[in-house]
Amino acid sequence: MAEDRIHDDDLALADHGEGEVRPDDRVNDERHDQENRLKPSFVSAVHDALAARDKGAVYDLVEPLHAADIADLIELLEPRERAQLASTISDLMTGDVVAELNDYVREDLMDTLSAQAVAVIAEQLDTDDAVQLIEDLDEADQRAVMAELEPETRAAVSSALAYPEETAGRLMSRNFVAVPEHMSVGDLIDYLRENGDIEHDFFEVFVIDEGHHPVGTCALNWILTTPRSVRLTDLMKRDQTLIPVTMDQEEAALMFQKYALISAAVVDESGRLVGQMTVDDIVHIISEEAGEDALLLSGAGDGDINEPIREAYTARVRWLIANLGTAVIASSIIALFGAAIEQLVALAILMPIVASIGGNAGTQTMAVAVRAIATNQLTRSNTRRILWREFRVALLNGGTIAMLIGAATGILFTPMMGLVIGMAMIINIAIAGIAGVAVPVIFERLDQDPAVASSVFVTMITDSMGFFAFLGLAVAMGLATF
Amino acid sequence: MAEDRIHDDDLALADHGEGEVRPDDRVNDERHDQENRLKPSFVSAVHDALAARDKGAVYDLVEPLHAADIADLIELLEPRERAQLASTISDLMTGDVVAELNDYVREDLMDTLSAQAVAVIAEQLDTDDAVQLIEDLDEADQRAVMAELEPETRAAVSSALAYPEETAGRLMSRNFVAVPEHMSVGDLIDYLRENGDIEHDFFEVFVIDEGHHPVGTCALNWILTTPRSVRLTDLMKRDQTLIPVTMDQEEAALMFQKYALISAAVVDESGRLVGQMTVDDIVHIISEEAGEDALLLSGAGDGDINEPIREAYTARVRWLIANLGTAVIASSIIALFGAAIEQLVALAILMPIVASIGGNAGTQTMAVAVRAIATNQLTRSNTRRILWREFRVALLNGGTIAMLIGAATGILFTPMMGLVIGMAMIINIAIAGIAGVAVPVIFERLDQDPAVASSVFVTMITDSMGFFAFLGLAVAMGLATF
Structure with missing residues (x-):
């Protein structure tokens, strides 16, 4: 590997003493707040120095920072300032800084550099970090960077790239004893x-x-x-x-x-x-x-604030369209009861409450189930026990909520309406409890990520059943006709 | 500390050779599936041996397991079987097993043991793990266990307990070089x-x-x-x-x-x-x-499948009641437009769609913002940029959804109704985008955990504004009268 590696800033520090660095100066100093984030005043100072094209001032500000803080600083700056900062402090832009950058920010920054410059950075990194840097480039850039690498690094990176993304082969380091x-x-x-x-x-x-x-x-x-x-x-x-x-x-x-x-x-x-x-x-x-x-669970895709807007839009709108489908299904259930609503507008006023609280209860159970599946705590061995557990929690929740909304509705509308909404609430929360476990478990058994797909289905079930139980009971109890 | 410490099973293993253990036998063997979870067949075998009170068979099944797997096994068994297993394999119930147990399961199990037995386990653990074991006990048990500890351990545990929960003082180990x-x-x-x-x-x-x-x-x-x-x-x-x-x-x-x-x-x-x-x-x-x-974000509290039902109920029902409040507020907005709905029942059929998709869009943005705040990526330095970013994503999402639902409604109902629902959808999704960032940011600045409180408020905003924008526009455009 290259001789000019500056990976281990630790040793460099030891070499020239660095007498001024107080060991505990990273939290709550003039640059960091008490939660170890860079202060807005510090970020604006860099911003102003960049705007004034005062390279000396920029360098003096950034030089004392740890690599991870330089990476944070780059992310906090406006996108158009990032390349300017990077070129101003080019000798501080070590492999460590690049490795710490958010994927999207790194990709953007690498696009502004020559293949040779990217290769110099890659040479400084451990294989796993170099691979991460190179795998994100598009194919032409990848080839160009690979051509600039030392033969040994190139061989290591190629062999890593031969493994599928997100496997141990990509992530392992080839330096071990x-x-x-x-x-x-x-x-x-x-x-x-x-x-x-x-x-x-x-x-x-x-x-x-x-x-x-x-x-x-x-x-x-x-x-x-x-x-x-x-x-x-x-x-x-x-x-x-x-x-x-x-x-x-x-x-x-x-x-x-x-x-x-x-x-x-x-x-x-x-x-x-x-x-x-x-x-x-x-x-x-x-x-x-x-x-x-x-x-x-919320359908926010990668959910990274540095993701390009177009990608964020594509990921999220797909989810909203799926939810639009389920909302339309729920609406078509309301449409079945159009005549009943015309007779008794109170039904229209109250029905969203049943659907909404059912949705909340379903989301609670689903979040618990998804987390338990992800941490290998919910397996085939205890699925039945957890279903039963969640059903009992749902009955307690349903009973409490039904009493509250039933009493209020009984007073504000009619006692019969209070009875109807209370019963509908218990039914919908109980269904939510079962669906909240069953849906993620089913997706997991079908080898699908339960966090991705479950919530569209759980919401569909709680919305539809909420409207159906409430409006159906109202008709069954003679509050309105079908 | 005690001499009988069996903490480091690694060295014990080296001592007696353990020739039969293949190094890679932990994944996909007769006990583990390919995701390194204990197979249901293995768990049932233990269950059956426990039911048959066949101590030898239980011991033979459990003995080859790693401490972390024994802990998993205990969690997967029925609650009433756990103490039985623990007493059957008491010499395998090392500190490592106890340290790996889920907090709730450990607490239950410790309740079945004498103070002396708990002290013996605590002595085997690093200070931080011993503290975790003891801090969960109720005060009387805590005192009893402390009395049984070696003076040195007791001093270390007391000094750790003097620091607030979830601080470095509680978690640090006092063994260092x-x-x-x-x-x-x-x-x-x-x-x-x-x-x-x-x-x-x-x-x-x-x-x-x-x-x-x-x-x-x-x-x-x-x-x-x-x-x-x-x-x-x-x-x-x-x-x-x-x-x-x-x-x-x-x-x-x-x-x-x-x-x-x-x-x-x-x-x-x-x-x-x-x-x-x-x-x-x-x-x-x-x-x-x-x-x-x-x-x-979903109000599921600790969200642990081992949490006692009563605690799960208390945590979740509080959240559902808060949501009931916001649902009632949204309903009162519908009630304002009762006359309009009586004239045109289509409004009742369509209004939940606007509220529901707005809620989804708000949840997406909120999940992104909460994550970015938690990872220190969203700070005062870039809040304005991120608000603007999310507003633009919201406009793209809103435009797309508005076209889809507007066109469908225009065909199935009237073109004017299509226009109204489209406009309401854009307005609500745009509001959701802004609220999804602003609400968590405001909670963070008020030193509240944005993940805890944001979603009640975001949902309230998107529900209420969804109904208000849709019904209000319908009246304003002359589809119905107020």
Whole structure:
């Protein structure tokens, strides 16, 4: 890999002392608020310096920032200011900054750079980050950048790109430490001092057999607390969690979480060690995957504020059109009862309440079920128990809401109307409770992401059943005729 | 701490070889499906063995499982079977299993144990896990368990409990490695071999001054790849991210994520090193905090399928009552137009469509804004830009939906009705776009969690404005009279 790597700013810092940096100056200083966000006053100062084309002032402002804060700053600026900032502080635009950028912002910024400039940045990155940078480019740019890479990096990136997106093969780092079984702790330390690459993080050493299969793993703190003479095979943990190279990133993230891993060996189909995944990469995936349920449930697509407007529109309008379909179905149920509404306009006034609260109850249950499915807590083993649980919660909720709205309606309209809306409410909330579990579970069994599709169906059910139960009961109880 | 600690099953495994465990046997074996969940057939086998009171069979089934899988198994069983399983496999119920249990399930299980038994488990755990175990107990049980603890553990737990819940002080581990500045790499390794505690994980060594203030940090891989003679002050990174002991866990998690930390020093008010946080604890927080937005937005409270029914009911019904209030407000707007609806029942049929799609559009924008606020991407610096962005997306969405429903209504009802519903739809979706950003931003500025309170208000706005715009326009255009 390239010599000019500046990946490890940590060591650079140690080299020139950096005496002025107070260790705790990152929270609540002149640049950060107490939640560690860049202050608006700081962002405007950069904005003003950019507008005044005062390169010196811009540089002085940005230079003390951590790479992750420079990335935040770029995202907070107006899109048209971003390339200007990047060119003004080009020597601060390290691989670390680029790796921390939001995908959309990075893509835009890379589009303004030459293939050579992108390649220089890619060379600074760990393979996994370089792959992330390059996979987002369009095909022509990808080829151009690949041509500019050092042969070794190019080979690593190509081999990563050969795996499907969002798999361990794409995300793993090809820089790891693997040693043969016969080594002792002392041998290992001597080997690392001689050959170790301080610029790539590792948290455990993999012990491999002659066939390059991992047989065990040693955490670095075990090595440091053990006498030189102890053999690695006596120290290592044999029961490892191995990540197949084709495993989906979400599954890998769940393994890291479940088994509290810091790093893990990635193996190919024949069980040979080909890479490692480390928790710092996984943390982003865990946060994304856990956070995306709220977005998916609401049909907000990627839900990224940096997503181009056209893409946001396409993703969201599709969902609104699906919901328009379900709203029309619900309306057609109202239309069935048109004559009843003409006789008694109170029905039109009250019916949205039944549908709306049913929808809320359904959404609650669905959010719980989707989260439980995502965290592997709701499986075939306990589906029936959870259905029954949610049904009981729904009856309690339905009973409470029915009493409240029933009493109010009884007073403001007629007692019979109060009875009708109360009964309709219990029915709709109970149906919502069952649908809120059943719909996501069914989608999961059909191998569909329950967060994506469930809410259109649950809403359709609660809307339609809300109108049907209320208007139907009103007719059945003789409040109006059909 | 107690001698009988069995926390580190890794080393135990290494001791007795465990030759039969294939390293990759955790995914898709006879017990796990391809998504690493316990198979229903395995769970039923345990269930049947428990029912038959066949202790040997139960033990043989459970014994090969990883602690995290035993915890999963306990959660998947019926509540009444859990204590039975725990007592059948009591020697497998290590601290690791208990630490991995869902909070509610753990609490239930602890209630079935004596204070002494809980204390034995607490002694096996890292301080942070012991605290988590004890903080959930009611006060009398807490006192009883504390009395049974070793003095050293009791002191550590008491000092943790003195900090507010969900702060770094509660979550930090008091087991860390801190060394003085004058040490060399060789001195450090000798020190660790002599004094190091292999049972507690550490990923970096903190270098402290005489006043116990952290001055730098050395990752273990740097130590292992550096000659013995190098002084720690020449190797260490001075620019550390220090976590104040009172920092909220969510903030700490964002710091870990932003700066890609594996561990971090926790300091008290005077800047003295008092503990460390490690990423394996943070991973759970990141996942919880990111996942809870979907639950909070839907008003599902904790949203845990193990939450007692009474608590789930209380949390959710409060939300439904709030929504009942907003639904009643929306209904009162309909009531204003009662005369118009009596003249033209089509209004009653169509009005829920306008409200419903507006609600969906508002929810989409709100989910995006809440996520962006949670990840510190939406701050005062770019609020205006994001408001403008969402307004433009809303106009595109509104235009598309208005055309579709306007055309359909124009054909099925009257062209004028099509025009009215189209215009109402654009107005409501545009309002939804603005409210979807503005409401969470306002709550955030008022120091309220935007995920908790926003959706009641956004729904109220889109429901009320949907009915008002549609019915109001219908009257204004002369379709019906007021």
